[in-house]
Amino acid sequence: MDFPTTDGEDLIRVRPLKALWHIELNRPRVLNSLSLAMVRQLARVLDAVQQNPQVRCLLITGSGPKAFCAGGDIKWVALQVRSENRAEAEAFFHEEYALDLAVHRSSKPVVVVAHGVTMGGGLGLAAGADIVLATETTHMAMPETRIGFFPDVGSTGWLYAKCPAGYPEYLALTGDDVLGFHAVRVGLATHAVESYRLPDVLRALQDAAPALTPERTTAQKELFELMASVTRPEAIPVDAATDTWVRSYFDGVSSVPELLENLSQCQMQSRLCEGVFRRLSERSPTAVALTLALLKVQRGRPLEEVLAMDERVARWIIQHHDFWEGVRARLIDKDNRPRWHPARYEEVRSFGPLDPFLQNPPGQEQARRPIK
Template sequence: MAEVGGVRGASAGRDGADVLVEVRGSAGWLTLNRPRALNALTHGMVRLIDAALARWEQDERIAYVVLDGAGERGLCAGGDIRAIRDSALTDDGEAARAFWRDEYRLNARIARFPKPYVALMDGIVMGGGVGLSAHGDVRIVTERSRVAMPEAGIGFVPDVGGTRLLGRAPGELGTHLALTADAMTGPDALYCGFADHFVPSERLPALRAALDGRQLADVLDAFTVPAPLVPESPLAQQRTWIDACYGPIDGADCGPAAEEIVDRLADCGEGAAKEAAVRILGHSPTAVKVTLQAVRRARALGTLDAVLDQEYRVSCAALTGPDFVEGVRAKLVDKDGEPRWSPGTLGEVTAEAVERHFEQHFEQGSQ
């Protein structure tokens, strides 16, 4: 173990570091180490991961990089949204914007990293955790994986390149996941393009021990389940009604408005569709409409860099509205589960209000 380091924080694991940076043989290991906070990502963690990747990119001794999370609950629950809310309330969002600039740069670095980047996506992988893992080369899920971009539920919009991933999912599955904030199972993540390999969780300890710089292809062959033997994706089984409810019909050039999607879901006769309509109506109406546009625009933008630039604009705009602060209050601060969205219905959200999220209000610098 030639290199050991970390960044300290109040919610760190027992060794006092929020990220463990190690070299095991010829593999660089990054372990998110805030298990009590489900490894939620802070600005300091982003900087340290970025610095480690920059160093290992030039280090010929490093054959590949492995990302893992401490604890039994998951890889990463996302960015530290309490801290982002505090920034909105205390410094006009300056700290939040600085965090996003560095976080999105890190997402781009991971996507173009010249060595294999292996992400162990066991358990909960949400928001910023998706940004740290799903842009890598080798993305491993288990039967315990729950992968999601749940931002609409707190008055925010998917970011960290998530709108690109959602936009590239088969059919309208990405639209469905974005608007409902639903989580994917491991097989769902494989089907939707968020992951590449399935490993039973009972085999993870042995897999971790093997990822020490040995030939990566040999390790994967030894531990991953062949595609025909992976359990079927529940979302794949629901493609028919999802595509019908979220997608364009009758030769239309663009998809339906959010209000029409909800109506289709409620009227299609599928119990799961009706439940999806209820979930969407419980989210921030503004976030739902902006999310719908962001996913559709991401499909046309093509490159991850262009999508991250768009997401930076959208994130900064969302920070200035009332719903993000209110959503985090209701879910994490007061925990009353009763957010008071403004405006309160989809019909009250104007096209102008949606469009302002895509205008350049602040210096971008996401790349």
């Protein structure tokens, strides 16, 4: 089944393979980034899967060799805000987060093949899956602070449930890349498999789907047993030195200026410190400080509350100077010279505790719709 838009483009493709339904994101020219129409189509298919008793498992992949999903179409969002069509931009976040929650709450197990670029909203889809397959081409990151945005899709909550100590703060604040099978090491993927073996893995999944228990928790255990026989746990790398460094500098970090001061004086892994110091210095101070405040507030909260806060924060930050400036500099003009305001971390408001609940400017606040 294809889901064409009015211009005839098939944004997603659905292949009902008896007990296994396969969704393929189909915008390869833009690394399968999510549009509002695409989110809506995905939500319809996910709902159909929940209603169909013959479906025992859902598989989600990306079209083309380069990406599973590079995230939400943030350039489109920025242009909507710029043209004063804020309602469409807000609808995108509301419906994207509702889709992410629906994946987490699916009654059927979900498998994601995180082949190639898997960032932002792509990680949001993968985060709710039972099985996330990383290949040697996998390239994961939450790079939003680089464009004056923040790591959303619930990540400031679920990173703590998936990653070793220090990595939630490290990944969210720096936006640094996680490559290949390291995605399994840091908790963003569950299994490692070489890309040439994916057809075999997917055939095994299709063959096993009809016998899966029609209850997600038990079916997840059955899928893990299957994956143990067709993936390569021995390929998952070990990097104790980096893990220790991340834990030492990022676990429980209290403020961005303090973090920068520590990085500027570090003796352990000095090249890592210098690189992270430089990258943090290039990012929007407002976005990074806001991200740290969210990490502190969202940790341990129910996912519904995390996503509801994300929606409030998204409505606030898309009106901030740094959001348009970041999108302009990185995605439109591509001069890579954003002019942040304020430009120094010491000048950024504290956002503590997310004051005042990140409401929109007076006269623009709207009633918050519940994430369903």
